[in-house]
Every structure is written in structure tokens, then in C-alpha cells.
Amino acid sequence: MAIQEGRWDCRSCGTVGILGRRKSCPNCGRSRPEGTRFYLPEDAQEVTDEARLQEARSGADWLCSYCGASNSATLEACGGCGADRADSERQAVRDYALDEIPRSGDNAPDSPARQEGARTPPPRRRGSLRKFLVAGGVVGGILLLLFLVFRPRHETLTVTGFSWEREIDVEAYRTVTEEGWDLPHGARVKKKWRDIHHYEDVLDHYETRTRKVSERVQTGTERYVCGKRDLGNGYFEDRYCTRPKYETRYRTETYREPVYRKEPVYRMKYRYDVEKWVHDRTKRAAGEDREPEWPPLRLAKNERAGKRTEHYFVHFTDEEKKRYRKEVSEAQWRRYEVGKRYSARVSRSGEVLEVTFPETKR
Structure with a gap:
């Protein structure tokens, strides 16, 4: 059992971190x-000196x-006054789970300079910090470069003109020939036949197969450190518990696997004529004026x-005469005026993302 030396705090003068011995x-x-x-303490070292080990195990x-x-x-006699031990009380021995081990004493740590046996913290590793800063700088530089490359720019754009497009789809009521599993209203059957609609899985037979299966088997027990014991003399020792020990074992087993076949399911299928509205053509109109209109229609x-x-x-055009x-x-389209300048956000690919209208004076 590993033994470690603990600490205690003086309630009289406030000194903390006094060696347990x-x-x-x-x-x-x-x-x-x-x-x-x-x-x-978290950094308490294991006791290896034989005299200290005997002192810890003495009770x-x-x-x-x-x-x-x-x-x-x-x-057997008091080292302070020489009185006989007789029926004097003993310091309590306590058991702690791993998550209950006390890490501080009766006093808060007021000043590290008053702690006896306090370990000097190791110097900080500047090399690791430097590498971290360099790597962070490289990543930050790349992100900044990407931001500058793809960041939208602000431009002052001048309206040079307008255009518009309008379309109307024309539909015709015609007789069409279609195929399907069901007949729509008003359909006239031209041909019908039984055809495969879908397939179903049907059990055909079983086949004997083997497979490896695993199982957890207890092979014994093992001791493990489950806590610490306060020995009542300034020392702590590992407290052990016992738990079952398992291993995974494999075995081969035989089983029957069902084998299915695809069985076609037939339904009546139809070819039929039916009247319905279908797309016939698209009429288009376009212009570069401010008077959009729908294309004229002549319908049968x-x-x-x-x-x-x-x-x-x-x-638009910008100050370098580049076109956008x-x-x-339509409502926004009618607000723009030819020759007027607007503030806009433009992507690096040349797309006008947003245009700001000047505030209207009241």
C-alpha cells in the first residue's frame, strides 16, 4: 500500500501546510x-524512507x-509533560472515497510563504507558449486574409437604366395518352393488361449458418485503489477494494437464417386517353423603359x-464605369431614378448585395 505524508494547519497562529509528521x-x-x-495535497509524494514508513504504520x-x-x-509517556499514556484519546482514523479526499485543512491558505514544505511551482515552459502564439498568429493571419479577400466592398453606384421581363404560360385543353394503375375521371381505356406493380419478400427456406458470439465471463477478482485512509498520525495510505474481473470470450454457435425470394405482385395497368390542361407555349414581353406590360394573348x-x-x-455603373x-x-424598381447615385454593398464577384436609399427629407 502506497503511503503519502499529509499536511495540517495550526489553528493558533494560522500557519498552513505543516508536514504531517x-x-x-x-x-x-x-x-x-x-x-x-x-x-x-494533490502533489503529495509517496513516502519511501523506511523510518517514515514505520512511523506511519505505528498507529x-x-x-x-x-x-x-x-x-x-x-x-508510552507524553513527550511534553511526561504523563503516562493511560487512557488518553487517540486521533481518529478516517476512510475517504477518491472523490472525498480532503485537499485543504482547518485554515484557508493565507500566504504561501508561511507554508512549510510547499513545493516551488515549476517554471513555465516558454517554448510551448511561443509555439502556441506562433500557430495562433498564422491561423489569425490566414483568417484575416480570407476576410479581406471576400469581404464585400462599398461602392457609389449611378443608375443608368432599367429593364423588365414578363411572361405568361398558355395552356391548352387537349386529349393526351397516358399510362397508369388507376383511371382518372373521364378516361377512355385504350388497352389494359396485368403487369408487375411491386415485389414482396416471401419466405422460401432456411439455411444453417454459424457465427461467432462474444460473452463476458468472470475470471476472478482484482484489488484496486478506491480511496485513502487517514491514519491519524499525519500520514495517508491507499485504501483497496475488490471487484470482479471479466474477460471477453468467443464461441461459435449455429443458427437458422431465413432466406426470402422476391414474389411479384400483379395489378391491372391501363393505357387511356383523357382531356386535361397541358402547357402549350410561353408568351414573353421585355423592354428597357419604365412602362412594363404583359404580352398580348390570342387564345383559342x-x-x-x-x-x-x-x-x-x-x-448601374460605378465610378470606373463598370456595369452592374x-x-x-416592382415597387422598388419604380423608386429608382436615372442619374441618381446610391450607396451599395458589392461582393467581390460583382454582385450588388444591397442598395441604400437616401433618407427622404420631411
Whole structure:
């Protein structure tokens, strides 16, 4: 069992981090009182000195019932006043789970300079920090370069003209020939036949196969460190628990696997004539004026107007006479004025992303 030396704090003068082996405070000389809380720092080293190991294993300290001094379990008389041990109380022995191990004592750590046996923190590794800063600088530089390359730029654009496009789909009511599994209303059957509609999985037979399967088997038990024991004398030792030990074993087993076949499912299929509205043509109109209009339609008795679409474009140039075009709604399109300048955000690829209208004075 690994043994580590703990620490304790003096309640009288506030000294913290006193080595567990000491029975009195090295600062004020007061004896370690009853109920002192021993604690184990995270960086406590394992005790390897044989004399210290014997001291740790000798048992809990006892407290003199006459003067209150703390004494080693190996002493039969008080080292402070010489009184016989008799029925003097012993320091408590406590067990802690790994997540319950005390890491601080009775006093808060006021000043590192007052801690006895405190370890000097290792110097910071400047090399690692430098590498981290260099790598961070490189990544930051790349991100900045990408931002500068793809960041939209602000331009002052002048309106040079307008254009528009309008379209109307024309539909005709015609007789069409189609095929399908169901007959729509008004269909006239030209041909029908049984055809494969889909396939279903049908059990055909079973085949015997083998496979490897794994299972967890207990092979014994093992001891593991499950906590620490406060030995009541300034030292701590590992506390062990026992748990079952398992291993994975494999075996081959035989099983029957179902084999399925694809069985076609037939349904009646039809070829039929039916009257329906179908797309016939698209009529288009376009212009570069401010008077958009729909294309004129001449519809036969079996025709009708279908979907209507419209597009409106504003044309700009920048100060270097580079041309741009932006599609907008009709309402926005009518707000622009030829020759007027607007502030705009333009992507690096030349797309006008946003145009700001000047505020209207009231």
C-alpha cells in the first residue's frame, strides 16, 4: 500500500501546510490539538524512507489527557509533560472515497510563504507558449486574409437604366395518352393488361449458418485503489477494494437464417386517353423603359392563360464605369431614378448585395 505524508494547519497562529509528521507548529510551538483535520495535497509524494514508513504504520497519535500534547503511538509517556499514556484519546482514523479526499485543512491558505514544505511551482515552459502564439498568429493571419479577400466592398453606384421581363404560360385543353394503375375521371381505356406493380419478400427456406458470439465471463477478482485512509498520525495510505474481473470470450454457435425470394405482385395497368390542361407555349414581353406590360394573348377556345412571372432590373455603373445589374421588386424598381447615385454593398464577384436609399427629407 502506497503511503503519502499529509499536511495540517495550526489553528493558533494560522500557519498552513505543516508536514504531517510534526506534532507541534513550527511557527508558534503549539501542540497539534485534538480533532485536527489532516489533508492530502494533490502533489503529495509517496513516502519511501523506511523510518517514515514505520512511523506511519505505528498507529494513530494519542493526545495527552493532562497537557493535550500530541504523541506518537510508539510512546508510552507524553513527550511534553511526561504523563503516562493511560487512557488518553487517540486521533481518529478516517476512510475517504477518491472523490472525498480532503485537499485543504482547518485554515484557508493565507500566504504561501508561511507554508512549510510547499513545493516551488515549476517554471513555465516558454517554448510551448511561443509555439502556441506562433500557430495562433498564422491561423489569425490566414483568417484575416480570407476576410479581406471576400469581404464585400462599398461602392457609389449611378443608375443608368432599367429593364423588365414578363411572361405568361398558355395552356391548352387537349386529349393526351397516358399510362397508369388507376383511371382518372373521364378516361377512355385504350388497352389494359396485368403487369408487375411491386415485389414482396416471401419466405422460401432456411439455411444453417454459424457465427461467432462474444460473452463476458468472470475470471476472478482484482484489488484496486478506491480511496485513502487517514491514519491519524499525519500520514495517508491507499485504501483497496475488490471487484470482479471479466474477460471477453468467443464461441461459435449455429443458427437458422431465413432466406426470402422476391414474389411479384400483379395489378391491372391501363393505357387511356383523357382531356386535361397541358402547357402549350410561353408568351414573353421585355423592354428597357419604365412602362412594363404583359404580352398580348390570342387564345383559342381550348386555351387559357396560366402562370404569370415578372422580373425587374436596375442597371448601374460605378465610378470606373463598370456595369452592374440588380433584380428588385416592382415597387422598388419604380423608386429608382436615372442619374441618381446610391450607396451599395458589392461582393467581390460583382454582385450588388444591397442598395441604400437616401433618407427622404420631411
